Amino acid sequence: MRDSNGILAICLSLAAVLGGVAALAQPAAGPQTGFVFRNTVTGEQLNVAEGKEGGRDTPAVKDFFQTGKNAYIDDKSCLRNGESLFATSCSGCHGHLAEGKLGPGLNDNYWTYPANTEDTGLFATIFGGANGMMGPHNENLTPDEMLQVIAWIRHLYTGPVQDAVWLNDAQKKNYTPYKQGETFPKDVKGQCPPLAE
DSSP: OHHHHHHHHHHHHHHHHHHHHHHHHSOOOOSOOSSOOBOTTTOOBOOTTSSSSSOSSSHHHHHHHHHOOOTTTTOHHHHHHHHHHHHHHTHHHHOTTSOOSSSOOOSSSOOSSGGGGSHHHHHHHHHHOOSTTOOOOTTTSOHHHHHHHHHHHHHTOOSOGGGOTTSOHHHHHTOOOOOTTOOOOTTOOSSSOOOOO
16 A cells, blocks of 8 residues: 555656646747737647737737737728738738638638637738648738738628628628729828838
8 A cells, every 4th residue: 555655646746747847848828918819720829929020019909919809900001001911922822802712712701710700810820820721921921911911801801791790880881892993092091001112
């Protein structure tokens, strides 16, 4: 009986030590924000301080990190930028109008990852990547640019307005589906200055 108690004590001590080592081996989650962003596939917490420099101190990003709400959703200046960023970073796989090519369509009410119906989920997928060819884009887009891309993706939406959970009630009331050929002038007023050329 004494030997089994001794063995049990040794096993419990070893388990505690190994558990502590495992905890130390976990990746750092980075600075805590009001909202916790998680990898679309693994569920691990994303470190939003990593990636391309800049674009973390705008009022829209600060608010998004706290509330999960994207202030750029219907801002024409941000849509102008989002269109350009989407064309260079996303359209090769998702299609010029987000209709889908190698990657899934993003302009209807079917989502490969249901969390992407929310802007926080779509941000996590863009930031941290997902399955297949969808790698992380945190090295080529800042968080602010990601919010502008999300605004453009939402603008391209052609599905039923009741499924557009990213829109508030007033936005749903004024919703009109995207019309191909729509453009926004460079000098349109809003929260997003024109992108540097």
